[in-house]
Amino acid sequence: VSKRKARDQQTSILLLLPLGVWLLCFAVIPLAYGFWLSFFDARMVNLSNPAWVGLNNYITIFKSYQFRFSLFWSLRFAIISVSIEMVLGMLIVQLFRKNFWGRNLAITLFMLPMVISPVLMGTMFRLLFDQAIGPLSYLLSGLTGTTAILGMNWINSTIITADTINMTPMVFLNVYTASNGVSGDLTEAAKVDGANAWQTLIYVIYPVIMPILLITFLERILAGFLMFSLVFALTGGGPGIFTQSASIFIWNTAFASGDFGVANAASYILALLLLFPALYLVRRMMRTIL
Amino acid sequence: MIMKKMVLLIVLALMLSSCAQPLTAAPTNPTSVAQSTTVPAAATTAPIAATTGPSKCTAANMYTTKIVYTPGPEGDAMTKVVDYFNTTYSQKVCVTAELEFFGRDQLFTKQEAIMAAGTDQVDAWFITSRSLGKYGKFLDPIEPYLNDTTVNTWGGTKDHFIKSSTDGLTNLDGKLVGIPMDISANFLIYRKDFMDKLLSDPTWQATYKKISLAQMGKDMTPKDPDQWTWDDFLATSYFFTKKYNPDSPTEYGNYTAGKVMPADAYLWSNVYYDYGGSWFDNNGNPTFDNQAFRDALQIWKTMFTNGLTPPGSANGEYPETSAAITAGQVAMSVDWNAAYNDLNASTSAVSGKLAVVAPPAGPAGRFVHNHTMALALNVNSTHKAETMRFMTWLFTDEASKLYAENGGIPPVASVLTGMSDAHPDYKWMSDYVAAYGKSPAPYAGIIELMVSQYLAQGYTGQLSIDDTAKQLQAAAVAEMAKYK
Numbered sequence: 001v002s003k004r005k006a007r008d009q010q011t012s013i014l015l016l017l018p019l020g021v022w023l024l025c026f027a028v029i030p031l032a033y034g035f036w037l038s039f040f041d042a043r044m045v046n047l048s049n050p051a052w053v054g055l056n057n058y059i060t061i062f063k064s065y066q067f068r069f070s071l072f073w074s075l076r077f078a079i080i081s082v083s084i085e086m087v088l089g090m091l092i093v094q095l096f097r098k099n100f101w102g103r104n105l106a107i108t109l110f111m112l113p114m115v116i117s118p119v120l121m122g123t124m125f126r127l128l129f130d131q132a133i134g135p136l137s138y139l140l141s142g143l144t145g146t147t148a149i150l151g152m153n154w155i156n157s158t159i160i161t162a163d164t165i166n167m168t169p170m171v172f173l174n175v176y177t178a179s180n181g182v183s184g185d186l187t188e189a190a191k192v193d194g195a196n197a198w199q200t201l202i203y204v205i206y207p208v209i210m211p212i213l214l215i216t217f218l219e220r221i222l223a224g225f226l227m228f229s230l231v232f233a234l235t236g237g238g239p240g241i242f243t244q245s246a247s248i249f250i251w252n253t254a255f256a257s258g259d260f261g262v263a264n265a266a267s268y269i270l271a272l273l274l275l276f277p278a279l280y281l282v283r284r285m286m287r288t289i290l
Numbered sequence: 291m292i293m294k295k296m297v298l299l300i301v302l303a304l305m306l307s308s309c310a311q312p313l314t315a316a317p318t319n320p321t322s323v324a325q326s327t328t329v330p331a332a333a334t335t336a337p338i339a340a341t342t343g344p345s346k347c348t349a350a351n352m353y354t355t356k357i358v359y360t361p362g363p364e365g366d367a368m369t370k371v372v373d374y375f376n377t378t379y380s381q382k383v384c385v386t387a388e389l390e391f392f393g394r395d396q397l398f399t400k401q402e403a404i405m406a407a408g409t410d411q412v413d414a415w416f417i418t419s420r421s422l423g424k425y426g427k428f429l430d431p432i433e434p435y436l437n438d439t440t441v442n443t444w445g446g447t448k449d450h451f452i453k454s455s456t457d458g459l460t461n462l463d464g465k466l467v468g469i470p471m472d473i474s475a476n477f478l479i480y481r482k483d484f485m486d487k488l489l490s491d492p493t494w495q496a497t498y499k500k501i502s503l504a505q506m507g508k509d510m511t512p513k514d515p516d517q518w519t520w521d522d523f524l525a526t527s528y529f530f531t532k533k534y535n536p537d538s539p540t541e542y543g544n545y546t547a548g549k550v551m552p553a554d555a556y557l558w559s560n561v562y563y564d565y566g567g568s569w570f571d572n573n574g575n576p577t578f579d580n581q582a583f584r585d586a587l588q589i590w591k592t593m594f595t596n597g598l599t600p601p602g603s604a605n606g607e608y609p610e611t612s613a614a615i616t617a618g619q620v621a622m623s624v625d626w627n628a629a630y631n632d633l634n635a636s637t638s639a640v641s642g643k644l645a646v647v648a649p650p651a652g653p654a655g656r657f658v659h660n661h662t663m664a665l666a667l668n669v670n671s672t673h674k675a676e677t678m679r680f681m682t683w684l685f686t687d688e689a690s691k692l693y694a695e696n697g698g699i700p701p702v703a704s705v706l707t708g709m710s711d712a713h714p715d716y717k718w719m720s721d722y723v724a725a726y727g728k729s730p731a732p733y734a735g736i737i738e739l740m741v742s743q744y745l746a747q748g749y750t751g752q753l754s755i756d757d758t759a760k761q762l763q764a765a766a767v768a769e770m771a772k773y774k
Contacts, residue, residue: 041772043772043773044402044403044405044406044424044425047406048406048408126610129602130602130610130613131600131601131602131603131606131610131614131619132600132610132613132614132616132617132619133613133616133617137602146601147602148600148601148602149602150602150604150605150606151600151601151602151603151604151605152601152604152750153601155604155605234605235549235550235605236549236550236551236605237550237743238548238549238550238604238605238743238746239548239549239550239604239605239746239747239750239752240550240743240744240746240747240748240750240752240753241550241743241747241752242747242750242752252739255396255399256739257736257739257740257769258402258424258736259772
């Protein structure tokens with residue numbers, strides 16, 4: 001038995017080896033290198049021989065108004081956009097719970113924005129929301145009172161709208177799949193006990209799928225907090241730093257200013273901030289799966 | 291058992307070797323190679339007959355030089371130039387050229403990463419005049435090769451190019467490090483039909499006077515755009531904005547591109563230069579906390595706060611500017627030269643209705659911001675002389691003309707002027723840059739994003755003008771200190 005166990009172990013190692021090496025090359029080593037760089041004045045011109053600055057990069061980041069502003073912007077964006085996406089996603093699931101002609105086509109069409117990359121979405125919205133030639137800005141002007149929805153007064157709402165269109169289908173997909181997994185016996189029983197559709201939803205279905213709702217919410221919050229592509233394509237973080245997310249701040253610091261030391265320090269601070277919700281998310285996911 | 295262990299070890303070794311390969315290719319220290327700037331002996335001992343005598347090229351002395359270039363119109367033009375050179379001259383100078391296109395998006399970031407690795411796999415970099423300070427360590431001065439007749443067998447000199455373009459590629463130490471390939475400059479593009487009416491219609495002129503007096507406190511009369519100061523630009527912007535003139539044919543006076551990006555900061559720089567400002571002093575120190583900065587920023591701020599530009603232009607750039615002009619939403623814009631051809635194309639809604647002059651003047655004079663895309667010699671190249679046998683050919687009329695005929699804009703006055711029938715904008719480019727051209731300082735690229743961020747905070751009112759000047763000055767000085 002022990003010989004077989006040893007053979008199994010060897011096979012397991014052999015099978016895991018490619019993934020292990022891949023992770024070592026493309027995750028562990030870059031992460032360690034980034035952490036190491038965060039203690040150096042590391043720029044393109046001295047990347048082969050960066051100068052040790054200790055904790056200076058971290059102090060720079062803590063003192064940076066731009067970084068604090070970006071963190072706050074990201075947090076506010078994540079909370080507002082994800083809350084809207086969760087509510088919309090959960091409501092839209094209810095529309096599709098009943099069979100009607102063309103339902104599958106409608107679901108497919110509704111899911112389309114999710115498969116478009118956020119950077120492409122941002123570029124498309126730049127055209128659609130353009131003040132001079134954008135059809136959406138023209139159509140929405142009935143509600144907004146202006147076609148200038150990429151201007152200072154509307155830009156935050158515009159970004160949230162764009163993200164909502166892009167990511168609500170993701171919430172919908174999770175909630176729809178989870179809802180369909182709820183046993184018919186439970187809903188039948190609720191109906192027998194006199195519960196109406198709303199009560200069945202609130203007191204039966206949502207409690208059962210709560211782990212999925214929570215995971216979806218947390219995953220979206222984390223993704224929203226790390227938002228980059230959509231905002232970068234739409235505004236580049238501007239006007240000024242008005243829509244600069246934490247990720248755009250880090251990108252600008254690393255690739256526009258070429259300051260890899262400070263950018264890595266900012267990345268690790270951001271990672272620490274997100275570590276606890278991420279760990280909680282992983283734990284809940286593992287519990288749900290197991 | 292032993293077999294299994296061996297298999298396991300082999301797999302492990304293969305995995306680690308594939309992983310370790312890029313890591314073991316340790317970057318060479320650019321500084322150690324940078325010290326060698328003299329022409330290699332091989333270049334001087336192996337004279338090449340470019341235009342006379344039989345070819346002496348053999349497989350052994352033939353070299354393919356690898357040159358980074360940008361895809362797009364510039365890359366298309368350069369491909370034709372390189373193809374022509376390879377067909378016509380490669381066997382005479384024993385060099386063929388090969389272009390490496392890195393993709394337009396983030397080209398410079400990709401290139402920087404390879405530069406930083408100290409590669410010798412690329413012989414020439416694609417740079418811009420404003421990025422010399424950033425990349426200086428990786429670039430080799432080219433004049434030693436240009437002055438060496440065994441390398442430069444074509445006889446070209448740096449005077450071949452418009453002075454402003456070579457000035458922009460000269461480091462603070464006076465060394466030319468780039469070969470100007472493609473120039474971009476800022477124009478004032480305006481609706482000629484509207485301006486003609488403004489200059490001839492007494493009713494419009496009376497309204498213009500009234501509005502300028504009410505909004506600017508100045509009794510102004512319309513002038514030919516070629517005679518404008520920034521006050522005329524402002525007054526005309528008020529006149530063509532519906533909010534101030536309900537009879538205006540356009541909704542807004544002008545389009546002021548305000549997105550956070552270096553290109554938009556350089557558009558503003560025209561005003562800054564005109565008021566006597568400059569991003570850097572002669573010693574390379576940032577200079578933003580001054581009256582010229584405040585005056586120039588006030589003009590841009592007026593555009594946004596008084597609604598002379600569409601509110602969405604705070605996040606607009608080149609394509610949005612063109613869209614606004616094409617849609618007839620604005621009457622004019624300080625824009626990049628490339629816009630004119632697209633806007634004036636026969637399919638454009640404003641075809642034939644546009645005209646171009648240099649941007650307006652200010653108290654310190656009239657300047658046209660321009661910068662140049664260029665080729666520069668990789669300091670780590672092991673075949674510099676061979677590469678320069680090709681690159682010195684780019685200092686000839688033949689190469690520049692070929693480049694222009696295929697869609698590029700070489701900063702060569704004779705070539706640009708000679709093509710004015712097909713491309714009137716080429717002649718304007720040549721004339722305006724020669725008369726008013728001002729290139730950014732070689733270190734501008736280091737702080738250009740920072741400048742655009744602070745400027746945008748200033749002109750959109752997130753920061754006061756005074757705070758913008760002070761904060762930008764402090765930030766730019768701190769940033770530049772890290773590069774010295």
